[in-house]
Amino acid sequence: MISVLVLTLNEEVNIADCLDSVAWADDVLVLDSGSEDRTVEIARSKGACVLHRDFDDFASQRNYGLEEGGLRHDWVLHLDADERVTPALREALRDKAERGEHRAYRVPSKLMFQGRWLKHAGMYPTYQVRFGRREALTFTQVGHGQRGALPADQVGTLDEPLLHYAFSKGVADWVRRHNRYSSDEAEHAGETQLGDVDWSAVMTGDAQARRRALKDLSYALPFRPLLRFLYVYVGRLGLLDGRPGFDYAVLLAFYEYLIGLKRREHEYRERTDADESADSSLEMEIHKA
Numbered sequence: 001m002i003s004v005l006v007l008t009l010n011e012e013v014n015i016a017d018c019l020d021s022v023a024w025a026d027d028v029l030v031l032d033s034g035s036e037d038r039t040v041e042i043a044r045s046k047g048a049c050v051l052h053r054d055f056d057d058f059a060s061q062r063n064y065g066l067e068e069g070g071l072r073h074d075w076v077l078h079l080d081a082d083e084r085v086t087p088a089l090r091e092a093l094r095d096k097a098e099r100g101e102h103r104a105y106r107v108p109s110k111l112m113f114q115g116r117w118l119k120h121a122g123m124y125p126t127y128q129v130r131f132g133r134r135e136a137l138t139f140t141q142v143g144h145g146q147r148g149a150l151p152a153d154q155v156g157t158l159d160e161p162l163l164h165y166a167f168s169k170g171v172a173d174w175v176r177r178h179n180r181y182s183s184d185e186a187e188h189a190g191e192t193q194l195g196d197v198d199w200s201a202v203m204t205g206d207a208q209a210r211r212r213a214l215k216d217l218s219y220a221l222p223f224r225p226l227l228r229f230l231y232v233y234v235g236r237l238g239l240l241d242g243r244p245g246f247d248y249a250v251l252l253a254f255y256e257y258l259i260g261l262k263r264r265e266h267e268y269r270e271r272t273d274a275d276e277s278a279d280s281s282l283e284m285e286i287h288k289a
Contacts, residue, residue: 002076005029006030006031006081008043010037010039011082012035012037014168014169015030015039016042017084023046027072027073028049032050033054062078063138066138074133075093075132076134077130077131078131079162085162101156103150103155104131104156105129105157106130106157108161110164112164113167113244118241118245121236121238121241124161171251175251178255182258186263225260228253
């Protein structure tokens, strides 16, 4: 009834627990990007089919799995290896596959950090389109993440969440990944202008569309790292999550700082290249004269 597609790269720490959480599915595809640890071995031992594709971006990986993965069922659940499906979510997925009115569904996730659910600092509930009909659920890449390409009226929302163990491989791994993500976000920020903001979504859009539009709008704000910290720790009551809430708010502020720093670095290089090009042109004109 439901196929499961899991993206992996060096996930031996996570893949067994992830696959155990979907052991109820009779069609599980692991799309690996070249793991050098025991990820593939463990996945095969759990009965999953494993394919390889060099990574370019998340949207392309998911689309490749949908189109070339030989999935057997009409409904597909997309997972990362650090995510887990609870029994309650399993039943909700089955119910929507049997009687759902939409072609795809947003799934909330609970962020787990330092042994607890970050109810406030994790900004629960945040949603991603992760479950839908195979022929309808395609993705586009935006920044470091991916978005479902279906119109909003064809996408429903589930109440039952995934569990997201984003720090299962430690803070150092999180920092390495977000250093990479910040480069993609900086590029996206540099391409986003105020005129590109979907103002109708800011005012009247659904929760996910509003969140996307506000994110685009935020690129124009000064002091983004400080604002991100205050929003998470004070505005979203992350202080009620104790020390883990504070630590996570600081990490997000650091991530925002990296995005801004890389964006300014890119702009500086563009100005420098333009100045050097202008100087070269002037020098050539002088020589001609």
